[in-house]
Each structure stands twice: as C-alpha cells, then as structure tokens.
Amino acid sequence: MAVPKYNEFMKPLLVCLSDGETHKSKEIQQNLAEYFHLTDEDRQELLPGSGQLVYKNRIGWASTYLKKAGLISSPARSIMQITDTGRQVVRENPLAIDGHYLSKFDSFRAFSSPKPASSSQSDIVSNPPCDLATPETPEEQLKQDYEMVLSKLSDDLYEKVMTLSPEKFELLVIDLIRAVGYGYPDESSFRHTGKTGDGGVDGIVQEDKFGFNLIYIQCSFSR
Structure with a gap:
C-alpha cells in the first residue's frame, strides 16, 4: 500500500502510546509501519531532494501536531508519552484525528493560527497558518508550491523569449553562455x-x- 498521509498516522500513534509508558520514536515508527502493513518498498520511499524516509517524516509531523495539541509529550529526545488529555481522547475514540479535530484544543489553535509580525518585521508577511484542509505535510506543501511557481516561471520565461527578435535572441544566448x-x-x-x-x-x-581558443555559437530561432 502507499504510505499513509501524516494525519492518518495520528490516531494509531496515539493508541500506540495509550499504555501510558514512554516509548522511543523508533519503536513507534516500527509499530506503525507494521500496523499499516507497509512493504519494504514503502519503507524505503524517500522525500525528493531531502533523503528522509517518507513514512518516518510523516510520523514525525503527526507527533508534532499531537504534541502541539497537548495529547502527547516528549520527556526526552526521541521519546514520546501520552498525556492525560491524550488518554481522554483515546477513551472518546473519535472516528479520526486530524488538524480539524486538533483545532478544538487551545494550544493547537495557538500553534496553527497566523503569528503577527514583530515591529522589526513590518515589511514581512506574518507567518501563515497550518493548512488543516490538506493531508500533505508542510514540507510536501512547500515542494508542491515550489514546483507550481517554477512551472509558472518557466512558462512566463518561454513566452517572453518568444517575443524577442532573432537578434535579441542571439544576444540572450551569448549572455547565458557568459x-x-x-x-x-x-x-x-x-x-x-x-x-x-x-x-x-x-x-x-x-x-x-x-x-587561441574560440567557441562559435549558432542559434536556431523559430516561432
């Protein structure tokens, strides 16, 4: 199966911690991989350009959101433990735990809401809120946004180049070579x-x- 989205890891992760004991992150990752029957191929899938394993990255974001909502804590590095609030959620057994569900907790709303820019950052847009409507992690959203901007930039550049005269196109090629x-x-x-x-x-x-060494340039320009 495909690696679940980060929000799909939230409820099983919380249930894994419901015994109240402390658990290492690696242990939770292993348990969740087995719970979702991830194949070896699933477990080796990498985030493009980062070298991180997708399933571990998504579990990491799931745990971050649960921490921000106060459902789990991290008493030491790479250690997780359920909180009293988290145990109450397990007892309530909601159909799903995701960003919208977590927004009922004050601490998560404070985390996911826009942060006002400081006076020294008056020209900088305030921090955007978490997008609770998407199952993508912030890193995955950023990659998609980057690819969208890159695609638009490529299209705009192509349209601009196609308006150049042959002479200006040749000058552009020379500038690029420089x-x-x-x-x-x-x-x-x-x-x-x-x-x-x-x-x-x-x-x-x-x-x-x-x-003594010369490079001869030949341009081909057609619309």
Missing part, C-alpha cells in the same frame, strides 16, 4: 556576429586572453 562561466573575463571576449552572410555563426566567445 553567465555559466564560459569565456575570458573581459567584455570584448564575447562578440555578436549574427547578420546576413555570417556563415551561420551568430557569436564568438574568446576562451583566453589571446584568442
């Missing part, structure tokens, strides 16, 4: 040669001071 580190560090080492009868060469980059 930006990635090619050429001798002198403005004169980059020449735009694109014109009628240029033999297909639109630019020349001089790689050394004396011009």
Whole structure:
C-alpha cells in the first residue's frame, strides 16, 4: 500500500502510546509501519531532494501536531508519552484525528493560527497558518508550491523569449553562455556576429586572453 498521509498516522500513534509508558520514536515508527502493513518498498520511499524516509517524516509531523495539541509529550529526545488529555481522547475514540479535530484544543489553535509580525518585521508577511484542509505535510506543501511557481516561471520565461527578435535572441544566448562561466573575463571576449552572410555563426566567445581558443555559437530561432 502507499504510505499513509501524516494525519492518518495520528490516531494509531496515539493508541500506540495509550499504555501510558514512554516509548522511543523508533519503536513507534516500527509499530506503525507494521500496523499499516507497509512493504519494504514503502519503507524505503524517500522525500525528493531531502533523503528522509517518507513514512518516518510523516510520523514525525503527526507527533508534532499531537504534541502541539497537548495529547502527547516528549520527556526526552526521541521519546514520546501520552498525556492525560491524550488518554481522554483515546477513551472518546473519535472516528479520526486530524488538524480539524486538533483545532478544538487551545494550544493547537495557538500553534496553527497566523503569528503577527514583530515591529522589526513590518515589511514581512506574518507567518501563515497550518493548512488543516490538506493531508500533505508542510514540507510536501512547500515542494508542491515550489514546483507550481517554477512551472509558472518557466512558462512566463518561454513566452517572453518568444517575443524577442532573432537578434535579441542571439544576444540572450551569448549572455547565458557568459553567465555559466564560459569565456575570458573581459567584455570584448564575447562578440555578436549574427547578420546576413555570417556563415551561420551568430557569436564568438574568446576562451583566453589571446584568442587561441574560440567557441562559435549558432542559434536556431523559430516561432
């Protein structure tokens, strides 16, 4: 099966702690992996770009939210224990425990609500609230938002480039080659040669001071 969303870990995690004893995080992770019948493949799934195991990351966020609601505590590093409030929730046996359920607790509302910017941060937007409507962790939300912004930026850039004249496009290519580190560090080492009868060469980059090593640029531009 796929790795459950972080909110789906909340109730089973709380039940795992319902004996009132202290438990190591690794023990809880193992118990929850077995409870959800996670395969070896599920347990090896990594968060893109972070190297963290997805199921451990989501259990971590589930425990963070439960702590913020006052349902569990952490008496020592990597140690979890249920609180009296948490035991009461287990006795009530709600159908599910998620962000909306946790919002009934004052401490969680204080955590998930927007934080006012300090006077020294008057130009900075206040901290956004937790999105209780999504099953994604904050890290996963951030990645999705980043990919969305990157996609829009790519589309906007493409549209902008497609409005350039062939000559300006050639100049843009030369600027890009300069930006990635090619050429001798002198403005004169980059020449735009694109014109009628240029033999297909639109630019020349001089790689050394004396011009012994040259890079010839040919641009292809079509709409």
